[in-house]
Amino acid sequence: MSAENVTEVLVVGAGPAGLSLAITLRRHGVPVRIIDRAAQPSTVSKALALWSASLEALQGMGVVDRFVAEGQRLNALCVGEGDRRLATLAVGEGIDSPFPFPLLLPQSRTEELLAARLTELGASIERSVELVGLAQDASGVTATLRHADGREETVRTKYLAGCDGARSAVRQALDIAFEGYTEPQTFLLADVKIDGGDLDHRSIYLWWHNGGTIAMFPFGQEVWRIFSMRGPDSPKGDEPVTLEEIQHCVDRYGPSGLRLRDPSWLSIFRINERLAARYRVGRCFIAGDAAHIHSPAGGQGMNTGIQDAVNLGWKLAYALHGVGNGELLLDSYEAERRPIARGVIDAAAQKQHLSFGASKLTSMVRNMAVSIFGNIPAVHRKLQVELSETEFAYRDGPLVALGGSKRSSKRTEVGTRAREVSFVDVATGRNASLWPYLSAPRHSLLIFPEGDRPVSLNGAVEEAGDHLQVLHVDGRCDPTGKVRTRYRLSGPGWVLVRPDQVVAARGVGNDFGTLQAYASQVLRPRSGA
Numbered sequence: 001m002s003a004e005n006v007t008e009v010l011v012v013g014a015g016p017a018g019l020s021l022a023i024t025l026r027r028h029g030v031p032v033r034i035i036d037r038a039a040q041p042s043t044v045s046k047a048l049a050l051w052s053a054s055l056e057a058l059q060g061m062g063v064v065d066r067f068v069a070e071g072q073r074l075n076a077l078c079v080g081e082g083d084r085r086l087a088t089l090a091v092g093e094g095i096d097s098p099f100p101f102p103l104l105l106p107q108s109r110t111e112e113l114l115a116a117r118l119t120e121l122g123a124s125i126e127r128s129v130e131l132v133g134l135a136q137d138a139s140g141v142t143a144t145l146r147h148a149d150g151r152e153e154t155v156r157t158k159y160l161a162g163c164d165g166a167r168s169a170v171r172q173a174l175d176i177a178f179e180g181y182t183e184p185q186t187f188l189l190a191d192v193k194i195d196g197g198d199l200d201h202r203s204i205y206l207w208w209h210n211g212g213t214i215a216m217f218p219f220g221q222e223v224w225r226i227f228s229m230r231g232p233d234s235p236k237g238d239e240p241v242t243l244e245e246i247q248h249c250v251d252r253y254g255p256s257g258l259r260l261r262d263p264s265w266l267s268i269f270r271i272n273e274r275l276a277a278r279y280r281v282g283r284c285f286i287a288g289d290a291a292h293i294h295s296p297a298g299g300q301g302m303n304t305g306i307q308d309a310v311n312l313g314w315k316l317a318y319a320l321h322g323v324g325n326g327e328l329l330l331d332s333y334e335a336e337r338r339p340i341a342r343g344v345i346d347a348a349a350q351k352q353h354l355s356f357g358a359s360k361l362t363s364m365v366r367n368m369a370v371s372i373f374g375n376i377p378a379v380h381r382k383l384q385v386e387l388s389e390t391e392f393a394y395r396d397g398p399l400v401a402l403g404g405s406k407r408s409s410k411r412t413e414v415g416t417r418a419r420e421v422s423f424v425d426v427a428t429g430r431n432a433s434l435w436p437y438l439s440a441p442r443h444s445l446l447i448f449p450e451g452d453r454p455v456s457l458n459g460a461v462e463e464a465g466d467h468l469q470v471l472h473v474d475g476r477c478d479p480t481g482k483v484r485t486r487y488r489l490s491g492p493g494w495v496l497v498r499p500d501q502v503v504a505a506r507g508v509g510n511d512f513g514t515l516q517a518y519a520s521q522v523l524r525p526r527s528g529a
């Protein structure tokens with residue numbers, strides 16, 4: 001065994017969640033080690049959709065432009081039965097975000113772009129390194145890592161994050177229950193090219209016929225991801241899937257006239273709906289698929305993991321920098337993120353059962369629902385806004401409690417996401433977008449003064465130093481009042497936004513009591529730190 005090494009944070013697993021966490025920590029200046037037991041990056045497409053809240057988070061990681069330049073925007077979701085198209089739902093409507101659209105990009109490419117960003121920030125993935133054991137005490141975690149040549153290394157780290165996927169060794173070592181169930185059916189997956197059928201390569205197709213379902217997602221150059229299902233009574237059981245079997249499913253259940261060819265990935269899988277009983281044990285945390293897994297219906301798994309990572313990242317950084325009440329911050333991670341995962345799992349299971357349910361009653365209800373509700377714009381919007389994950393509200397935990405007692409889901413209330421809006425950058429006189437400003441690795445305080453009268457904060461945040469930036473949204477900065485309107489303030493007031501672009505606290509007039517209370521718990525350097 002080699003000599004003991006010491007690090008601040010050990011991230012186990014370099015999938016989307018681990019990479020996002022490592023990037024966030026580096027953005028906050030925290031040294032990080034990130035390991036993955038796989039010798040090579042994954043080459044399979046897996047998650048294809050990046051939703052708006054993830055794109056917003058990618059801006060915070062300083063990498064969103066590359067995703068937007070490379071990813072493919074989606075046009076529509078087309079739903080049909082046999083030869084009938086039941087509905088065409090335009091995609092990207094009603095999402096209030098600087099990125100009001102889902103972006104299609106294979107997960108393998110998402111991971112490549114994230115890994116490149118991490119390298120720019122001075123860290124890189126250590127491959128063929130597996131976590132095989134961990135133990136913790138009051139001051140840190142001792143992790144045992146096994147290298148490709150069988151050598152074992154002991155690492156001492158202040159915090160450890162298990163982003164090591166559904167079978168998480170970290171979750172198991174911490175003895176955290178992964179509560180839930182496995183669906184009985186076997187699902188089939190194929191990445192193929194398709195001839196015929198006049199499909200729009202910017203639309204998703206969800207099709208039913210003869211008691212079965214086909215879902216088709218476009219990505220890359222002419223490639224389509226196809227999902228279908230083997231019934232629980234299928235004699236094939238868990239046999240590997242072939243192109244012929246997928247073609248048979250498409251012929252039987254899908255739009256007519258499609259010829260599949262050139263499969264680049266064929267796989268079968270079972271759907272698990274599971275949520276970890278805890279996200280934190282002492283100095284160890286879990287995030288991403290290690291903490292929650294569910295049906296791919298709705299395409300939320302990777303997205304939820306990325307957002308776990310940005311929630312945890314800044315809190316770990318503050319705790320390590322000796323800023324604020326570390327225990328309060330770190331406890332707030334599970335309190336905020338676990339209820340979100342619960343909601344995502346339940347909603348994905350519902351979509352899954354509605355889309356793939358084979359009974360006559362299910363298909364009748366489904367066809368009626370799509371024909372009636374699928375053509376109502378408000379229903380499209382509601383579904384897309386839900387999937388975008390931009391309208392969630394953190395309601396629980398010690399951090400949102402600091403922001404004030406009012407619990408409303410209205411956007412820009414405490415615990416909800418901040419809003420994008422343009423303002424005049426007084427230094428340049430030009431219009432600027434607020435989102436990049438809010439994406440800095442620090443808290444942002446927006447102060448809305450009474451007229452042009454200067455505001456005295458009465459020392460409420462004087463110890464925050466580099467962990468806070470202040471924007472005076474006065475008449476020069478906001479001549480038409482649209483920033484004020486977006487933040488729902490009719491008179492003077494203030495809104496404090498966290499580094500993960502969530503509203504931390506807000507107040508009206510010159511009452512900075514809540515700001516002072518929040519700052520003393522979150523922004524004040526700890527004595528001796």
Ligand SMILES: Cc1cc2nc3c(=O)[nH]c(=O)nc-3n(C[C@H](O)[C@H](O)[C@H](O)COP(=O)(O)OP(=O)(O)OC[C@H]3O[C@@H](n4cnc5c(N)ncnc54)[C@H](O)[C@@H]3O)c2cc1C
Pocket residue numbers: 012013014015016017018035036037038046047048049107129130131132163164165166168169170189269287288289290296298299300301302303304305
């Ligand atoms: C077919 C399919 C389609 C999907 N479609 C979507 C979609 O459209 N949208 C969406 O959001 N999600 C989708 N998902 C889910 C998505 O792929 C996962 O949610 C995502 O990969 C989870 O990321 P993660 O970083 O948490 O874990 P993973 O991607 O599983 O990464 C975990 C990493 O940890 C490493 N590791 C494991 N154990 C150890 C250890 N002991 N030591 C060191 N390293 C270890 C692994 O090698 C791996 O690289 C889909 C999944 C599948 C299978």
